[in-house]
Amino acid sequence: MKVVILAGGGGTRLFPLSRSWLPKQFLEFDGKRSLLGLTLERAMGIVRPSDLVVVTNPKHRDRVMLELESVGALGAHLVLEPVGRNTASAVALGASYLLNLGVPRGEVILVAPSDHIMGPAGEFVGAVDKACELALRGRWVVFGVRPAGPETGYGYIEVGGPVGPGFLVRSFREKPDVESARAYAEDPRYYWNSGMYCLTLGCLMDQLERHMEDLYRLVSRGYDEFISAFADSPSVSIDRGLAEKSSDGAMVPFNGDWSDIGSWDAIYKWLQKDGDGNVISGDCVALNCEGSLIMGQGRLIAALGLRDMLVVDGGDAILVAPRNESQRVGLLAEKLASLGGRELPELLAGCVNGVSCRSLIRGVGYDVTEVQVKPGGAIDPHHHAKSSESWGVIEGKARVTIGNREMTVLAGDGVWVPVGESCRIENVGDGPLRLVVVRIGHKVFGG
Amino acid sequence: MKVVILAGGGGTRLFPLSRSWLPKQFLEFDGKRSLLGLTLERAMGIVRPSDLVVVTNPKHRDRVMLELESVGALGAHLVLEPVGRNTASAVALGASYLLNLGVPRGEVILVAPSDHIMGPAGEFVGAVDKACELALRGRWVVFGVRPAGPETGYGYIEVGGPVGPGFLVRSFREKPDVESARAYAEDPRYYWNSGMYCLTLGCLMDQLERHMEDLYRLVSRGYDEFISAFADSPSVSIDRGLAEKSSDGAMVPFNGDWSDIGSWDAIYKWLQKDGDGNVISGDCVALNCEGSLIMGQGRLIAALGLRDMLVVDGGDAILVAPRNESQRVGLLAEKLASLGGRELPELLAGCVNGVSCRSLIRGVGYDVTEVQVKPGGAIDPHHHAKSSESWGVIEGKARVTIGNREMTVLAGDGVWVPVGESCRIENVGDGPLRLVVVRIGHKVFGG
Numbered sequence: 001m002k003v004v005i006l007a008g009g010g011g012t013r014l015f016p017l018s019r020s021w022l023p024k025q026f027l028e029f030d031g032k033r034s035l036l037g038l039t040l041e042r043a044m045g046i047v048r049p050s051d052l053v054v055v056t057n058p059k060h061r062d063r064v065m066l067e068l069e070s071v072g073a074l075g076a077h078l079v080l081e082p083v084g085r086n087t088a089s090a091v092a093l094g095a096s097y098l099l100n101l102g103v104p105r106g107e108v109i110l111v112a113p114s115d116h117i118m119g120p121a122g123e124f125v126g127a128v129d130k131a132c133e134l135a136l137r138g139r140w141v142v143f144g145v146r147p148a149g150p151e152t153g154y155g156y157i158e159v160g161g162p163v164g165p166g167f168l169v170r171s172f173r174e175k176p177d178v179e180s181a182r183a184y185a186e187d188p189r190y191y192w193n194s195g196m197y198c199l200t201l202g203c204l205m206d207q208l209e210r211h212m213e214d215l216y217r218l219v220s221r222g223y224d225e226f227i228s229a230f231a232d233s234p235s236v237s238i239d240r241g242l243a244e245k246s247s248d249g250a251m252v253p254f255n256g257d258w259s260d261i262g263s264w265d266a267i268y269k270w271l272q273k274d275g276d277g278n279v280i281s282g283d284c285v286a287l288n289c290e291g292s293l294i295m296g297q298g299r300l301i302a303a304l305g306l307r308d309m310l311v312v313d314g315g316d317a318i319l320v321a322p323r324n325e326s327q328r329v330g331l332l333a334e335k336l337a338s339l340g341g342r343e344l345p346e347l348l349a350g351c352v353n354g355v356s357c358r359s360l361i362r363g364v365g366y367d368v369t370e371v372q373v374k375p376g377g378a379i380d381p382h383h384h385a386k387s388s389e390s391w392g393v394i395e396g397k398a399r400v401t402i403g404n405r406e407m408t409v410l411a412g413d414g415v416w417v418p419v420g421e422s423c424r425i426e427n428v429g430d431g432p433l434r435l436v437v438v439r440i441g442h443k444v445f446g447g
Numbered sequence: 448m449k450v451v452i453l454a455g456g457g458g459t460r461l462f463p464l465s466r467s468w469l470p471k472q473f474l475e476f477d478g479k480r481s482l483l484g485l486t487l488e489r490a491m492g493i494v495r496p497s498d499l500v501v502v503t504n505p506k507h508r509d510r511v512m513l514e515l516e517s518v519g520a521l522g523a524h525l526v527l528e529p530v531g532r533n534t535a536s537a538v539a540l541g542a543s544y545l546l547n548l549g550v551p552r553g554e555v556i557l558v559a560p561s562d563h564i565m566g567p568a569g570e571f572v573g574a575v576d577k578a579c580e581l582a583l584r585g586r587w588v589v590f591g592v593r594p595a596g597p598e599t600g601y602g603y604i605e606v607g608g609p610v611g612p613g614f615l616v617r618s619f620r621e622k623p624d625v626e627s628a629r630a631y632a633e634d635p636r637y638y639w640n641s642g643m644y645c646l647t648l649g650c651l652m653d654q655l656e657r658h659m660e661d662l663y664r665l666v667s668r669g670y671d672e673f674i675s676a677f678a679d680s681p682s683v684s685i686d687r688g689l690a691e692k693s694s695d696g697a698m699v700p701f702n703g704d705w706s707d708i709g710s711w712d713a714i715y716k717w718l719q720k721d722g723d724g725n726v727i728s729g730d731c732v733a734l735n736c737e738g739s740l741i742m743g744q745g746r747l748i749a750a751l752g753l754r755d756m757l758v759v760d761g762g763d764a765i766l767v768a769p770r771n772e773s774q775r776v777g778l779l780a781e782k783l784a785s786l787g788g789r790e791l792p793e794l795l796a797g798c799v800n801g802v803s804c805r806s807l808i809r810g811v812g813y814d815v816t817e818v819q820v821k822p823g824g825a826i827d828p829h830h831h832a833k834s835s836e837s838w839g840v841i842e843g844k845a846r847v848t849i850g851n852r853e854m855t856v857l858a859g860d861g862v863w864v865p866v867g868e869s870c871r872i873e874n875v876g877d878g879p880l881r882l883v884v885v886r887i888g889h890k891v892f893g894g
Contacts, residue, residue, distance in 0.1 A: 016749065285783045287775065298810045302463065302779050304768035311767050317747035318760070320767055325752035328734065332749050336732045361807050361815065363745050365841040365858075366883045368808065368815050388860050390837035392887040394812040411812075412888045413835050416861050436813045438885055440839040441859045 001132060002107060003043040004094035007036050007056040007064055007114040008081050013263055013330045016314025017295075025115040026063055029267060033071075036064070036114040040071045043112065045121050046128055049075035053097060054114075055090045057081055063356070066374070082230045087113075088212060088241040089233035091197075092219045093226065095204050100223035105202030108135045111238070113195045116260045117270060123256035130165035131198035131252040137164060139250040140199035140207060142243060144191025145258040150181035153262055153327060155193040155239060159251050169249035172239060191251060193239060194258055203248075211245040212236075264310045264319075264326040268293040282313065293323065298360060316359040316367075355379055366440045373398075373433040378426040387441025389417045394436055397429030448579060449554060450490040451541035454483050454503040454511055454561040455528050460710055460777045463761025464742075472562040473510055476714060478728075480518075483511070483561040487518045490559065492568050493575055496522035500544060501561075502537045504528055510803070513821070529677045534560075535659060535688040536680035538644075539666045540673065542651050547670035552649030555582045558685070560642045563707045564717060570703035577612035578645035578699040584611060586697040587646035587654060589690060591638025592705040597628035600709055600774060602640040602686060606698050616696035619686060638698060640686060641705055650695075658692040659683075711757045711766070711773040715740040729760065740770065745807060763806040763814075802826055813887045820845075820880040825873040834888025836864045841883055844876030 010023050018024045025036040033041065043052055052073060056064050058080045068074050079097045081090060091111050098109070110128060118124060131141040144157050144167075155174050159167035172193065176184060184190035199207075208216040214234050218226050226233075234241065243249055259266050271279045271293070278289055282296025284303060291308040294301055301311055310326055312319045319329065355377055360368045373379065373396075381401070391400065392414030400409050401424040402417055408428070409415060417423040419441065427433035457470045465471050472483040480488065490499055499520060503511050505527045515521050526544045528537060538558050545556070557575060565571060578588040591604050591614075602621050606614035619640065623631060631637035646654075655663040661681050665673050673680075681688065690696055706713050718726045718740070725736055729743025731750060738755040741748055748758055757773055759766045766776065802824055807815045820826065820843075828848070838847065839861030847856050848871040849864055855875070856862060864870040866888065874880035 016747075285779055285786060287778060287782050288772070298808050299762070300463075300764035302764060302766045302768075302776075304766070304775055304779065305772035306767060306769075309767070313765070315746070317749055318765060319749045319751070320753060320756070320758050321749075321751035322753075325735070328751055329749075331734060332732055332751065335734050339732060360810070361745050363807070363817065363841075363883070365881075366839065368883070368885070370810065386859075388839070390839055390861055390863065390885060392813065392835070392837055392863075392885050394810075394887055412833075412866055414837055414863050414885075414887060416837065416839075416863055419859055434812075436810070436815070436885055436887065438815070438837060438839050438861075438883055440841055440861060440883065 001047055001110060001128075002051050002053060002098055002103065003047055003110045003112060004091060004098075005036075005039055005043065005052060005054045005112050005114050006087055006090050006094075007039075007054050007060065008084055008090055009113075009115060010057075010084065011330070012333050013327075014261075014267070015329050015332060016312060016317035016319050021059065023060075023115070024261065026060070026067070029261075029271065034067060035117065035261065036067050037071055038117060039112055039114040040067060040073050040076075042118070042121065042124055043110075044071065044073060045125055046110070049073040050077075052076035053079055053094045055079045055081060055094045057084060082227060084235075085230065085233045086235045087195075087238045088215060088236050089230070091204070091238050092208060092215055092233070093230065095201050096219050096223045096226050099201060103201065105205065106136075106200055108132050108198060108200050109204070111197040111199075113260070116194065116196075116258065118194070118254065118258040119256050123254060127252050127254045128198065134164050134166050134250045134252065135198045135200055135203065138200070138203060139163070139248060140197060140203055140243070140246065141166065141250050141252055142169065143194040143196040143198070143254045144251040145194050145254050147181075147185040147190065147192055150178060150185040151192065152176060152178055152181045153266075154260070156181075156184045157191045157193050157251055159189055159191065163250050166250045166252040169243070169247075169251050172244045174240075191253065192258070194254060195239065195260065196254075197238065197243070198252075207242050207246055207248070212241050215241070262327075264293060264312065264321075264329065265323045266326075268310070268323055291323070315370075316362055360436075366438060369437045369439075371435040371437055373425065373427040373435070375427050375430060375432070377433075378424060381422045381424040385420055387439045388419045388421075389423070389440075390438040391415055391417065391423075391425060392436045392438075394434040396427060396431055396433030398433050398435070399426045399428045400424070401426075448494055448557060448575075449498050449500060449545055449550065450494055450557045450559060451538060451545075452483075452486055452490065452499060452501045452559050452561050453534055453537050453541075454486075454501050454507065455531055455537055456560075456562060457504075457531065458777070459780050460774075461708075461714070462776055462779060463759060463764035463766050468506065470507075470562070471708065473507070473514070476708075476718065481514060482564065482708065483514050484518055485564060486559055486561040487514065487520050487523075489565070489568065489571055490557075491518065491520060492572060493557070496520040497524075499523035500526055500541045502526045502528060502541045504531060529674060531682075532677065532680045533682045534642075534685045535662060535683050536677070538651070538685050539655060539662055539680070540677065542648050543666050543670045543673050546648060550648065552652065553647055555579050555645060555647050556651070558644040558646075560707070563642065563705065565641070565701065565705040566703050570701060574699050574701045575645065581611050581613050581697045581699065582645045582647055582650065585647075585650060586610070586695060587644060587650055587690070587693065588613065588697045588699055589616065590641040590643040590645070590701045591698040592641050592701050594628075594632040594637065594639055597625060597632040598639065599623060599625055599628045600713075601707070603628075603631045604638045604640050604698055606636055606638065610697050613697045613699040616690070616694075616698050619691045621687075638700065639705070641701060642686065642707065643701075644685065644690070645699075654689050654693055654695070659688050662688070709774075711740060711759065711768075711776065712770045713773075715757070715770055738770070762817075763809050807883075813885060816884045816886075818882045818884055820872070820874040820882070822874050822877060822879070824880075825871060828869045828871040832867055834886045835866045835868075836870065836887075837885040838862055838864065838870075838872060839883045839885075841881040843874060843878055843880030845880055845882070846873045846875045847871070848873075 277291040289306040724738040736753040
């Protein structure tokens with residue numbers, strides 16, 4: 001079996017923590033593992049690293065590599081989508097990559113989104129076993145989850161009679177209204193659609209040929225040509241493009257906890273609460289608060305009398321909303337664009353070359369960013385024609401090259417890089433290099 | 448007539464904007480004038496600058512001087528309280544200062560807090576005229592305001608029959624419960640106590656002699672001795688120490704708008720609202736919000752579905768609360784102390800030597816502050832044994848002296864001051880010098 005992990009998604013529903021450079025799958029909610037990391041760990045409970053194919057976006061390559069390294073899965077395959085084209089094309093790309101490697105059409109693939117949570121591991125392994133059995137009988141298999149409530153943010157699967165260790169799929173129902181959701185939640189024939197699929201490579205190709213002819217035509221040209229023509233690939237989900245149209249599906253129930261973590265409210269529900277039903281992290285003083293998610297970062301959050309609220313500090317942006325409004329966070333980007341053609345603030349540079357950034361504050365004429373460089377990593381020579389930069393080392397050991405001058409800067413000290421000078425910063429210590437960077441100049445922001 | 452302006456108060460009810468170094472009277476809510484500035488302007492509608500006496504705290508001296516300068520009142524007298532001792536002692540100190548100057552006991556003084564708002568100016572002048580008339584007849588006069596609602600945060604004055612252009616004072620009622628407040632608001636005999644008084648110096652002395660013997664004994668030794676012994680002065684308000692005990696009072700109604708701006712809710716009520724009843728300033732995207740006060744500063748606030756909420760970004764701290772909880776902001780300091788012996792974050796240095804500071808963010812091992820230096824002002828030589836500092840010039844022209852080295856730094860550039868080095872920064876330009884300062888080192892914060 002091979003596992004195709006979909007890690008290319010963007011999205012702003014978890015703004016201000018998620019941004020286009022830091023989508024949901026890279027966020028760590030337990031402070032230890034990102035959602036992608038948890039997904040990789042789950043997959044490695046079933047297959048070896050070399051059986052993993054991670055499909056992602058080129059701009060996330062370095063971050064995915066860090067994730068693979070951190071769970072000991074550097075042997076995994078990385079497939080880069082030239083452009084984002086939703087899940088049907090991403091799955092097809094992963095499959096095409098595997099076929100190109102010589103993997104036979106009879107091989108079963110497990111398709112897994114990387115931004116969901118699920119557990120326990122035993123249930124997962126059991127469900128995959130059942131799905132594999134059905135896949136080998138020629139079915140495509142979707143994993144269903146017993147509804148824990150009348151959730152309107154999920155798609156539902158209606159099942160029919162049993163087939164092997166699962167059930168026949170009768171229909172898919174996209175995000176329903178509250179009334180329908182309530183009926184589905186009480187009806188044993190309905191399951192949440194987890195977005196995880198299990199099927200053979202051959203079955204996938206057959207289904208594409210039957211239901212997504214455009215995509216099939218591209219895939220059948222072979223991997224290299226598919227990659228070149230990937231921009232022409234349809235932008236549609238595998239649920240809508242394939243599963244909803246096909247009558248050859250089966251469903252295997254996953255009897256554990258599952259969430260697609262699609263909103264701050266879902267994260268609140270997942271995280272451990274204190275006696276007042278609050279989830280509080282970071283520097284926070286909360287007085288008379290209940291049922292609230294408060295995530296601090298770098299500054300004190302003083303919360304008073306909050307009921308079922310969200311307060312999330314994302315460095316250069318902060319979100320405040322009632323928990324039950326959290327489905328609408330994605331609309332903020334549109335609203336901002338309509339206000340003045342602006343976009344949600346983007347993180348300075350994301351993660352490249354072992355460097356990750358987090359924008360802390362922007363003022364008129366300056367901005368401040370926290371930067372981490374992993375051992376051996378470097379910030380490549382760069383210069384800003386209209387701004388100068390201060391690089392302060394909070395932790396670690398840096399070799400800084402300004403023009404021809406080279407110097408070593410230790411924790412507790414820093415350098416100024418004047419306007420127009422080029423600068424390179426390298427982590428020459430054993431541990432992480434943590435820097436706080438101030439950029440000053442009228443082209444920086446708002447000036 | 449002389450005007451004694453009380454500008455020494457502290458307080459954290461408007462945290463995170465107000466701090467002990469930046470109390471309410473120095474905050475600007477209209478972006479133009481601080482509450483003290485507005486008070487000074489009102490007073491200058493009645494008297495000349497040289498008739499003004501501002502009583503304040505030594506640590507606020509420089510900021511008060513800036514305020515006096517900005518309204519063209521540098522001719523005013525400044526009286527510094529050696530320690531804070533509430534309003535009765537502050538008024539006595541102002542009076543003692545005037546008597547020491549040779550002002551006769553028959554002179555009328557207007558005592559005005561500096562952290563209230565009121566208007567329009569015409570009503571104010573008219574009320575002061577009436578109060579003056581009564582004061583010259585030997586009465587102490589308090590200004591009353593017709594209750595605009597059953598406010599429980601104010602003190603109330605019960606009046607009796609008319610006396611001259613005012614009414615006799617029958618009693619004072621401190622902050623009442625809701626039921627009493629409702630009754631008072633509907634009863635024409637009750638007024639809000641504005642905390643403004645009008646009386647002759649002689650009347651004040653007589654009343655102190657009769658009702659506050661301790662304080663009278665200190666005042667009667669003369670100004671210099673009073674200042675020396677000021678720490679022994681009682682810490683009680685003029686309302687409680689004198690007015691509540693005396694039967695010689697009169698009340699003059701002030702028929703305009705008045706607020707003591709004692710909570711964020713009061714500020715919300717005072718400020719101009721948009722069509723959805725929101726007051727929004729700074730960088731903010733608000734979606735489906737109503738009746739909310741959202742004050743941004745340096746980072747984007749994304750507000751979603753807020754109803755009657757407060758979101759105030761104060762740089763290194765942010766407040767989130769329902770508007771009707773805003774009376775409890777003062778309790779945050781206690782809660783924080785009880786959590787871990789911590790205090791509310793203080794601004795780096797307040798305003799001394801023409802320098803004002805605003806803390807932007809604190810992380811583990813670093814903090815970032817925005818600093819303004821007025822022309823000719825300087826940050827005195829200082830050094831930090833365990834931290835180094837980056838000084839970036841956003842605007843203006845600085846002469847920087849590190850050890851023996853002197854250099855000029857222009858906007859868009861900066862310097863690093865290594866650990867243990869001493870440093871002096873002087874504004875040598877014509878306009879303001881604006882700097883962003885990063886301190887790095889394990890003794891800075893949290894490291």
